[in-house]
Amino acid sequence: MEIERRNLLRIAASSVAIPLFPIISRASASKNFYFAARATQAGGHRVSGFTTSGHLVTDFRLPARGHSLAVHPEEPVIVQFARRPGRFAAVIDYAHQSLETWITPPDDRHFYGHGIYSQDGRILYATENDFNNQRGVVGIYDVQNGYKRFGEIDSYGIEPHDIRLLSDNETLVIANGGILTRPDLPRIKLNLPTMSPSLCYVNRHNGDLVAEKRLNSELRQLSIRHLSVTQDDTVGIAMQYEGPAGKLVPLVAIHRPVPSNSGDSDQNQLQLLTAPDNALRAMRRYCGSICIDATRQIIAVSAPRGNLIAFWDLATTHYLTSVEVFDSSGVALADESGSIIATSGNGEIVMIDPISRTVTPIHQRFSYGDLGSWDNHLVVASAG
Numbered sequence: 001m002e003i004e005r006r007n008l009l010r011i012a013a014s015s016v017a018i019p020l021f022p023i024i025s026r027a028s029a030s031k032n033f034y035f036a037a038r039a040t041q042a043g044g045h046r047v048s049g050f051t052t053s054g055h056l057v058t059d060f061r062l063p064a065r066g067h068s069l070a071v072h073p074e075e076p077v078i079v080q081f082a083r084r085p086g087r088f089a090a091v092i093d094y095a096h097q098s099l100e101t102w103i104t105p106p107d108d109r110h111f112y113g114h115g116i117y118s119q120d121g122r123i124l125y126a127t128e129n130d131f132n133n134q135r136g137v138v139g140i141y142d143v144q145n146g147y148k149r150f151g152e153i154d155s156y157g158i159e160p161h162d163i164r165l166l167s168d169n170e171t172l173v174i175a176n177g178g179i180l181t182r183p184d185l186p187r188i189k190l191n192l193p194t195m196s197p198s199l200c201y202v203n204r205h206n207g208d209l210v211a212e213k214r215l216n217s218e219l220r221q222l223s224i225r226h227l228s229v230t231q232d233d234t235v236g237i238a239m240q241y242e243g244p245a246g247k248l249v250p251l252v253a254i255h256r257p258v259p260s261n262s263g264d265s266d267q268n269q270l271q272l273l274t275a276p277d278n279a280l281r282a283m284r285r286y287c288g289s290i291c292i293d294a295t296r297q298i299i300a301v302s303a304p305r306g307n308l309i310a311f312w313d314l315a316t317t318h319y320l321t322s323v324e325v326f327d328s329s330g331v332a333l334a335d336e337s338g339s340i341i342a343t344s345g346n347g348e349i350v351m352i353d354p355i356s357r358t359v360t361p362i363h364q365r366f367s368y369g370d371l372g373s374w375d376n377h378l379v380v381a382s383a384g
Helices: 002-013 021-026 277-283
Strands: 032-039 045-050 056-062 066-071 077-082 089-093 098-103 110-117 123-130 135-142 148-154 160-165 171-176 198-203 209-213 222-229 235-241 252-255 271-273 290-293 298-303 308-313 319-324 328-333 340-344 349-353 358-361 379-382
Touching (some): 171 222
Antiparallel strands (some): 066 077, 135 148, 235 252, 290 298, 298 308, 308 319
16 A cells, blocks of 8 residues: 555654664673563654663654564564554664564555564564455565565464464464454454464464364353463463453463374363462453563463463463562563563563562663553563
């Protein structure tokens, strides 16, 4: 669309808010950079990056609200995706503080807010809605050809939200949330009585369905939404419940893929992680972001409606504890092993030790006013 293209070019001309090269120099001792979308108090939208010492390293203007990001595996590049039903993704070189390009899907598609690179960084995969045909797809973009879209594969479900790539560099794991929407009715859920979420494993080369995991029919309204994958391909799953308001259901699950010839009858099951009723009630049927600390075997999940972050033991699957974080948003592993970085809807950044339940605010050494509010997700990129 020509009007859409001109609007994105206009936004690009004013994307960099402040000169950031000195800040990056001061932050160079950091092991990682952390990126997230945010809303400003004035009602604008940006994507920003920071370090665990609180220095700002990137700040770009967005045309509308962002959701999550993809991180290039070899280059200092991130892709900020629009929140559903947005139609933009910003490709940003954070080392040179430059906007490389905008990505737009075909006219009959929109983004779902998530994407992932292939391990060599040559291909970008993005979850998308084929809304005319009521099906989910994964758009395929050629990085070396200016992120030109050259194909798509089926997600084998409705509302493919989050997406990850397993260690074999062959298999995509896709969280099909199961909720039918249309861009002309962007926040209306059209099929709650019949929704059917799924976790699908798909071959990224030929689009074949490798495996499909579903919950039992009683939990068909438990939307599978956000993922975290460890190096051994354990998949952590954060969910949102669209069923009866008074019903308490597990909101977190894991899946551990095993070889098809192992004879393990449990390989097709999602393992629901239980929690005390008072903990589930406090989470208010809604999980946001998830990350797994494979070293300390801890799963961290944000529950923004409940103003908390909850923790499970990955090895035993037992519920551990929760800590209060107002309007908790993104969670990610910190530079320091065993700690979690979390963002919030009131602009705060905190570091959490899940064992001691210590919450330490990160002093924000940013060169302009307060941040407004962080959006749902937080991603990590190497500062090297």
